[in-house]
Amino acid sequence: MLEKVERRHREKYCVHISGLLHRKQYTGVSQSITTLGNGGSFAPRTGAFQNGHLGFGSTGNWGDSTYRFSLTFEHSYRDLVLGFTSLQNQPPPDEGWGLDNVNVSLNH
Numbered sequence: 001m002l003e004k005v006e007r008r009h010r011e012k013y014c015v016h017i018s019g020l021l022h023r024k025q026y027t028g029v030s031q032s033i034t035t036l037g038n039g040g041s042f043a044p045r046t047g048a049f050q051n052g053h054l055g056f057g058s059t060g061n062w063g064d065s066t067y068r069f070s071l072t073f074e075h076s077y078r079d080l081v082l083g084f085t086s087l088q089n090q091p092p093p094d095e096g097w098g099l100d101n102v103n104v105s106l107n108h
Helices: none
Strands: 002-006 011-017 020-027 031-033 039-042 063-067 082-086 097-099
Touching: none
Parallel strands: none
Antiparallel strands: 002 063, 002 097, 011 020, 011 082, 020 031, 031 039
């Protein structure tokens, strides 16, 4: 799960798998989510699993949100490198984020 605190900014979060971008999501005043077609423009907190439950408030577009997402992909390399990035420019109390319950499984 991606857990975040947001204050009206439009922040970018990305998931990279072995150097390739697999998910990009802008959150805040409006959202763009690449796994929902071409990205588009969605209302704040679109797709959030929960809002306002982490103790950072929940006023309009502000507060905390939790997002759940799943990625399925082909991978044939020996190693797997997962990367999670954000382009936040404020300290954690204003724009903090974290990951919880990251699971990786292999089907062959």
